[in-house]
Amino acid sequence: MQQVPNAEIITIGDELLYGQVVDTNSAFMGQELGKIGLRVRQITSVSDRAAEIVLALDAARERADVVLITGGLGPTKDDLTKNILTEYFRTELVLNEPSLRDVEAIFARFNRPMLEVNRQQAYLPASCTPIRNAMGTAPGMWFEDRGTVFVSMPGVPFEMKRMMTDIVLPKLKEHFQTPAIEHLVIQTAGLGESFLAEQIADWEDALPPNMKLAYLPSLGNVRLRLTGTDDGQPNLRARMEALLPALRERIGAYIFAEEDIPLEEAIGRLLTERGLTIGTAESCTGGFVAHKLTSVAGSSRYFLGSVIAYDNQIKIKQLSVSTETLALHGAVSEETVREMAEGARKNLGVDVAIATSGIAGPDGGTPDKPVGTICIAYADAHQTVSRRFSFNRGRQINIEYTTTAVLNLLRLSLPPVQ
Amino acid sequence: MQQVPNAEIITIGDELLYGQVVDTNSAFMGQELGKIGLRVRQITSVSDRAAEIVLALDAARERADVVLITGGLGPTKDDLTKNILTEYFRTELVLNEPSLRDVEAIFARFNRPMLEVNRQQAYLPASCTPIRNAMGTAPGMWFEDRGTVFVSMPGVPFEMKRMMTDIVLPKLKEHFQTPAIEHLVIQTAGLGESFLAEQIADWEDALPPNMKLAYLPSLGNVRLRLTGTDDGQPNLRARMEALLPALRERIGAYIFAEEDIPLEEAIGRLLTERGLTIGTAESCTGGFVAHKLTSVAGSSRYFLGSVIAYDNQIKIKQLSVSTETLALHGAVSEETVREMAEGARKNLGVDVAIATSGIAGPDGGTPDKPVGTICIAYADAHQTVSRRFSFNRGRQINIEYTTTAVLNLLRLSLPPVQ
Structure with a gap:
């Protein structure tokens, strides 16, 4: 079997070093390179200073068969990458007509006047193969130099991702003839x-x-x-x-x-297959379950609505939880959360409902019910199911964990497809 | 004025290169180092392989006055950092009694038996100054070697952050005597x-x-x-x-x-100062506004609840929106969103309510109301205020942007403190 090609990633920008921006591009590139059989050996983030960028390029080419570079391709004077690469590969900038037409088309679409700085973006190093940018004005560049491939892409995540998926990854697969x-x-x-x-x-x-x-x-x-x-x-x-x-x-x-989709999307499919509508009744998750369900495009076909009930009066009035249950068992109890789910079904007019109640923290715990005590429930026309568990790793994590738990309870409780 | 000291960050772990984990530690460290007057010159992520870690250390010391290293300090055989540093600085592992007591205390607290691998975590290089880990079992290490400071910390974000804040940053300030x-x-x-x-x-x-x-x-x-x-x-x-x-x-x-807090926390203070309670009525944001408000610890003192109403029947039944308004102006209109806010006030029993209705996309747009058309409203006892705007940068961003917009409308519309 052939040697696995080494890749390196260089992300350029002072904002990465100052910590103003978290480098999410590298993780995306790392995942995608792994999928086509390249090994990422190092990720380097450097400033916008020319000398430091050149040092990073020199060091990377020593170790790697391909170097992916993001950032520094915008139209402002901070954006140095194109000029540095032009000099680094001892070539010169020439007007690239297809890139110019792409830039012009973008400004025409937004009905804005094109400035000279934008026109300059269509000038590219003569020795590179231009890479079209379907999402913005800065073209990417592909260089082959003394046995190493260098690819320069914009730092804007959605521009870089589209360029990777459409052009760079297929071209890398072909170039390195990586095994299937x-x-x-x-x-x-x-x-x-x-x-x-x-x-x-x-x-x-x-x-x-x-x-x-x-x-x-x-x-x-x-x-x-x-x-x-x-x-x-x-x-x-x-x-x-x-x-x-x-x-x-x-x-x-x-x-x-058995594919790469999140739980909320899998649930959307289960509901759609069964022709069921859903709603939520949330206390401790404060709307996060509804947010997850509605983050799926097209969720309005099965998600109808929710009641967020921090206050007990809202649990009583909007969700028909009985005052006796609240008095006897408290808001954080399986008894209450079952009534919340059943009340949401009835009052929201949905086929199935899920409910949460718990102590997300950091305050509100008691010896009997410490922070992290969580109750969840599921209700449909035939059954109500509830669970109680304990889990405490901070307010935000408690909320997210409870959300996953209640969505999973829903998945396991849904009736089979008729 | 003295020279600004150069810092470098090395994050260790195959999971970073494979893109399984986004490196958020570096951004935190970059921010904090900037605040005490150090310049981060480069961030490098390397694999768990010893030879590659040593190369990264060699390269960083050439450029930097201080090298911060995270990762590879766990108890498993993948975790090589401590052994590599011991060899790199030509020293040896010795039992550190205070660290052993810390590790023992953690296992005692969780009432679990301590394993030999955990005991091993208290063995530290003889030449380092140990750094206590208040949140976990792996101590950090501070080395000074031929003019460069090396600090090794765990890769677990909350362990690293606590160590930085409590010990490493004060020690760096003192060491470099950075200007105030x-x-x-x-x-x-x-x-x-x-x-x-x-x-x-x-x-x-x-x-x-x-x-x-x-x-x-x-x-x-x-x-x-x-x-x-x-x-x-x-x-x-x-x-x-x-x-x-x-x-x-x-x-x-x-x-x-005029301090570093998010909008939802500032709003919590405004509501608390005024002794007002709040609820939300959400369509396109699907619970995200409620989620933001309830992400603030202690929000149960002013946040009472919400109605998420994707479905028009829920807008009518739970929020008292009139069928005429919906028929005449549609769900996405200032008229409807005003009634949603007013209905939420009344039905949830809150002092102020905010409401959202819009087309988050990607589907659901019309020529009259394209994807990204958003209406928001605010209602209190004295007034109802609404806004309509257009904005389309993808479903998730539309949801987040609408959330910020409605929270800001709330901030600007609240009555003055009595």
């Missing part, structure tokens, strides 16, 4: 990383040498990514898929999708 | 960065040479940070504060805080 790589993503919720690993240890150990499993955990949710590398045998993807039934046998109840 | 630096943060909302810059251009141009203004924009909100460096004259902070009245004259209406 396939990925299967299995999304799980409800079991922590180490417990999951324990459940599938024998399955993982039996994977053939050209297949590897990665655990990508976030709050209450573990993404499994099975990566297969071409071993010269046919039907790589089909052979990977043939391993899934044994995985489902072991952890089937925790799998919510 | 003062910061004033002025938080603004409602005016874009370039317009803001225009309004205060003369004020900014007249700043003395030892004071600098930075613009830190996020969605609908621009943070201004005035940084003053010691110029040998007394009362630096007082002289900076003396410049604020002239700033307030120019952009006072946009300033929501």
Whole structure:
């Protein structure tokens, strides 16, 4: 098997070093390069100073077969990357007609006058292959120089991502003739990383040498990514898929999708398949469950609405929770959260409802119900299900964790498709 | 004035290069180092391989007076940093009693048996000054070697942050005797960065040479940070504060805080001062406004609840919006959103309410009301105020921008303190 090509990423901009901007571009590029079989060896963030950028380029070319560079391509005088690369590769700026037409088209679309600084963006180093920018005015540049590929892209995340996906990744695959790589993503919720690993240890150990499993955990949710590398045998993807039934046998109840979508989107599909509408009744999550559900495009087809009830009077009036239940068991109890879910179903006119009540913290805990005590419930026409658990890792994490837990309870409680 | 010391940051971990984890530690460290007057020259992320870590250390020491390192301090066999540093500085591991007591205390607190791997965490390089970890089991390490300071900290963000704040930053200030630096943060909302810059251009141009203004924009909100460096004259902070009245004259209406707190926290204070309770009625923001308000600890003292009404029937039933208004003007209209705010006030029993209705996208637009058409309203006992605007940069950004806009409308509309 051929050597895995080394890649390096250089992100340019004082705002990264000052910490004004978190570098999310590198993580995206790292993920995408991994998927086509390149290894990212180093990520370097440097200032907008020319001498420091040149040092970073020199150092990266020593180690890497390809260097991806983002930032410094805007129209202002802080943006030095294009001029530095022109000098670095001993070439000169020439007008690139297709890029000029792209820039003109953007200004025509927004009906704004084009300035000379924008026209200058269509001048590119003579030795580069221009990369079209479908989302903005700064073209990217592809250089090949003494055995190393250099790719310069804008720092604006959505411009860079589109350029990577449409042009740079296919071109890198072709250039390096990387072996075919396939990925299967299995999304799980409800079991922590180490417990999951324990459940599938024998399955993982039996994977053939050209297949590897990665655990990508976030709050209450573990993404499994099975990566297969071409071993010269046919039907790589089909052979990977043939391993899934044994995985489902072991952890089937925790799998919510066999593709890379978030839990709220998987739930949207389950609801759509069943023709069910949903609403939420939230106390401690304060609207975050509704926010997650409505972050999915098209969610208005099944999400109807919510009642956020911090105040007990709102629990009583809007959600028909009984004063007796509140007096007897308190707001944070399975009894109350069940009535919240049932009340939301009835009052919002939805088919299924989920509810949360808990002590997110940092204040409000009691010896009996410390901060992190959370109750959740699900209600449909046939059943009401509730859970109580304890979890305390700070207010924001408590809110997010509770949200994942209640969405997962919903997933597990929905009736089968008729 | 003395030379500004150069700092470099090295973050260690394959997960950073694979893009499984976004490196947020570097931005935090960059911000904090800037505040005490150090310049971050480069940020480097490297893998868990020993040879590559050593190369990064060698390269950083060439350029920097201080190198901050995070990651690789856990108890598992992937965690190599401590052993690499021990070898790099030609020293040896010795048991550090105070660290051992710290680790033992943590296991005692969680009532779990301590394993040998955890005991090993209390063995530290003989030549380092140990740094206590108040939040976890891995101590940090401070080395001074041939004129360069190296600080190794855990990669877990909340452990690293606490260590930085409590120990590393004070120690760096003392070590480098950096000139006194003062910061004033002025938080603004409602005016874009370039317009803001225009309004205060003369004020900014007249700043003395030892004071600098930075613009830190996020969605609908621009943070201004005035940084003053010691110029040998007394009362630096007082002289900076003396410049604020002239700033307030120019952009006072946009300033929501003269300290570094988010808009939702500033609003919590305004409501508390006035003894007012609040609720929200949300369509397009889907609970995000309620989520923002309730992300503030202690918000249950003024936030009572919300109705999220995607569905028109919920707007009618829960928010008392009239069927005529909906038929005549549509759900996305100032007329409807005003009734939503007024209905929320009445039905939730709150003093003030804010409401949103709009087309977040990507679908649902019409020629008359394209995606990004947003209506917001504010209602209290004396007045109802509404606004309509257009803005389309994708569903999630539309939701966040609308949230900032309605919170800012609330801020500007609240009655004065009695």
